[in-house]
Amino acid sequence: MARKPGIVKKISLAKLAEGWGDECYILTTPLNYPQMVEVRKMKSDQSEEEMVNFMLKLIHDNLLGGKIKVYEDNDLKLVDVTVEDIANLSVEMVDAIFAGMTGVKYADPKASVPVAENVNSQPVLEEHTEI
DSSP states (O other), X not given: OXXXXXXXXXXXXXXXXXXXXXXXXXXXXXXXXXXXXXXXXOOTTSOHHHHHHHHHHHHHHHEEEEEEEEEETTEEEEEEOOHHHHTTSOHXXXXXXHHHHHTOEEOOTTSSSOEEEOTTOOEEEOOOOOO
């Protein structure tokens, strides 16, 4: 069995929902190149459901832990995240997790020329694909 590097990425979920602060985050392993090759194979001819399921599977496969808020007895409580919780998070949160795993920060989608920054904060032009 190949060794797996001990690389952990902490992805903040702060301010992505009312009452969610710095205490809300996801711990994951970032995507490696074989996983990125699989991401890039996802073509526009894939159904939205297939793409979402693929993205959720990658998050599930790389999830190490974290903290989220859930309602229990009508109170918002901080709990350990589970794999089952991921699909119930908002689209914005799941997208933030996936973007964090790829190491790319995406620009405003309303911008005329989408620009992304790599982990070294060097501007990189990205191809814009509509889903």
